[in-house]
Amino acid sequence: MSGRWVQGPRWGLLLALLLALGELPRARGVEEEPGGAHGETQGFQVVTFKWHHVQDPYIIALWILVASLAKIGFHLSHKVTSVVPESALLIVLGLVLGGIVLAADHIASFSLTPTVFFFYLLPPIVLDAGYFMPNRLFFGNLGTILLYAVIGTVWNAATTGLSLYGVFLSGLMGDLNIGLLDFLLFGSLIAAVDPVAVLAVFEEVHVNEVLFIIVFGESLLNDAVTVVLYNVFESFVTLGGDKVTGVDCVKGVVSFFVVSLGGTLVGIVFAFLLSLVTRFTKHVRIIEPGFVFVLSYLSYLTSEMLSLSAILAITFCGICCQKYVKANISEQSATTVRYTMKMLASGAETIIFMFLGISAVDPLIWKWNTAFVLLTLLFISVYRAIGVILQTWILNRYRMVQLEIIDQVVMSYGGLRGAVAYALVVLLDENKVKEKNLFVSTTIIVIFFTVIFQGLTIKPLVQWLKVKRSEQRDPKLNEKLHGRAFDHILSAIEDISGQIGHNYLRDKWSNFDRKFLSKILMRRSAQKSRDRILNVFHELNLKDAISYVAEGERRGSLAFIRSPSTDNMVNVDFSTPRPSTVEASVSYLLRENVSAVRLDMQSLEQRRQSIRDAEDMITHHTLQQYLYKPRQEYKHLYSRHGLTADEDEKQDTEIFHRTMRKRLESFKSAKLGINPHKKAAKLLKRERAQKRRNSSIPNGKLPMVSSLQDFTIKEKDLELSDTEEAPNYDAEMSGGIEFLANIAQDTATDSPSGIDNPAFSPEESPGILSGVPPWLCPGEAVVPSQRARLQIPNSPGNFHRLAPFRLSGKSVDSFLLADGPEEQPHAAPPESTHM
């Protein structure tokens, strides 16, 4: 079944590729023609075909396109991608493409070169990993990760190399021109778990975070070990086995520390620079994201230049700078960085896997030795498992939470090898390492085996073993607060009991960070808002508002925002009376404007559209006005080099305080019973509840009927309700009732009998709207639900009570009234508001 599913896209891809490839020879041919015809000197050529001119970038771009299209193809079928990891699919695709290239050209013209891999494809992936590293998780498990990365890798390299050598001595492999050092060299390059492969496979498996961070962290940090082992053994091989002295071995050990610590240091230095630079980019927002990439790439290149561990450098650059950079750069830049990084990383990953497949199709590199290949596979799997079990046994004596058997199985099984090994093996010098091709082909087999076979089976394995999966939850304010309290308690307990543990260290670090680092590396404004609890709070608030609006949209209307009632406003931070004013000012006028007689459906549709847009705008406006915003926000003005900031923080905090004061007051009154008018308020509320139940919203001409005497009283009512109804914080139900009430009201608005909206005053267009089917009513919004219809009262009894409600809404706030006309011109051509 699934085979057939993938057939479609695959054929499409092949077709595209064939076209692309067919282009090449033809292009060359075409290119030669002008050369041949060169003798006849021509005049000015209008069109010239210059393939060589663009050849290299063109081919690169084509490959990227093919890889990306392939990705689209895979994801056309959910069935395939849920079973087969993308990396495996890409390798297979690469094999197919490689076959086609080979068939067409008779030589393998494309392959993954170490230079391209190490300089262009690997850095984005590792940077992405570092920049989005869950620091706390990472550092919390650093000991475990380091042990696996260092001891584990050395163990794997040594045992695999030595065992292979042992088997070789027994003669099972036949006649090979290999010495012990060559075997160790091979062992060292095949030993390392590959970050790219691990990421690609584990991201789809969703094991719990601890397991993930251990395997992934290991794959990142073992780079230093791999680099050192590789270099050491390579130089030993160059020297020749008999010339290696004890001094060289010691040097090798020393160089491990230099390479790893040096790489880390380079990363940290560049992270510091990067944070510092982003602190001062206030006026060049537009190139802000560039710094992140350029400086971290420089850290990679620098440590490569100093022959330190480049992967470690860029990883730690990402890890260390993330906090400060994220605080410093603007929201938009942060988004840009995030997306660009993800795009580069996943693009690079795609290309790597595809080219791994393509590179394999090259008859020149293949040298088969069954015993060698199979034994390598056997040894790396077995020794990985043994290594994991041994190390876990040691670690579990020190870990609070034990790594269980299941975890160990997944860790052993998740030891995927990938492109790093391939690139390293291709780098080998054929003159020094005689059996390079055997190594290359074995490495390719190992990679394919681990990525395809293990990648395919790890998901069922994880499911079968019931490994704890990760779960995504939204932060809760209470949790965050408790978490913060726990942190402090723990570090205090460690202080008191005189222990030095994680919490102690973390506490000291965060103090140091707050006192010095943040002061140097963060903008002053960022220092303020960086507290995580504030952020969570902010997020929650935003979510509140969004869900509130979404709720309205789900019900088909944003009309509730204009609702005269205050009840359903309480759980959002909109200041209650204002939205109705907006309605009065914007929507009202708008409707009035367009309320000329409509004769055809189309124009009605248009009108509906424009009203919708207006409503959208009101929503935006309301959100903008009453939510305290994310740190940076810009007007949608076009400018090449800068985005003008229209943000002043004072206003921001003011809004924050205003809305929160509201919450606070309402809460105070509700909870502590401070409100002196409690009794009266209760009475009023009961009254109103009654009203709500009756949903006694009368037909629409009410606002005009309102009497002035009522006015003052009702304003008081409104105020009281502000403070009183707050405990209805999560009162979706009550909100629902309100909605119904509103809908009912709106229905009344549009029901043929009485058109509430002054925009369609009966004199102007008496019969038009009544003839319009409900789904085309202005603001489909107002199509009532069955229930709402039922609730439309036949005889409006108490409209006197309701009417002033609306008016009072208008009167409470003058500042938005002033806002209204300003908005209106925007509203008139709806397109212009949504730039």
Added chain:
Amino acid sequence: MGSVSSDQIEQLHRRFKQLSGDQPTIRKENFNNVPDLELNPIRSKIVRAFFDNRNLRKGSSGLADEINFEDFLTIMSYFRPIDTTMDEEQVQLCRKEKLRFLFHMYDSDSDGRITLEEYRNVVEELLSGNPHIEKESARSIADGAMMEAASVCVGQMEPDQVYEGITFDDFLKLSHHPWSSWARVAEEQESWALELVVWHWVWWPECPLGPWPG
């Protein structure tokens, strides 16, 4: 069901004597001798918890003037790690005890409820480490958290219903969801050396508040 080894007790005893200045009891002032504690924003609350009769299992309210080594151990035993040998029930009990400790810390007037005032107080202290956060914001956050609590614990409230405060049951309820996540989070913990393991408070050690992406 404490599982504190004799080694650890001895070590704690040395520490106790160090803190008390070789006296049989510790008073509040003695905690001033711990220099690292000074930076802790909620240090007063934590120190107070050491003298809280409820935590000492000596009464339902009030503060002790001084505590002896046994009391000190009692408090410390709240922070013992969860033993791998414990069965599920014991683990739950152990967690509950820890939650109770925290609850007592919040509920400063021992009336069995964390009122809004108390909650605000805690949050203000918690955030006092950051000089840029104004009191107002802290209060707002407490209010928000309280509303969240009300919505979780009471759900749909009647219009004139009043949420008095978080009771311990509510507190458990609030922490019920977290148990899944905090349990998970607890697994992130490791210790670098055996002797450091002793006093990790297993349940709450890691909460994603650090500088990592949300």
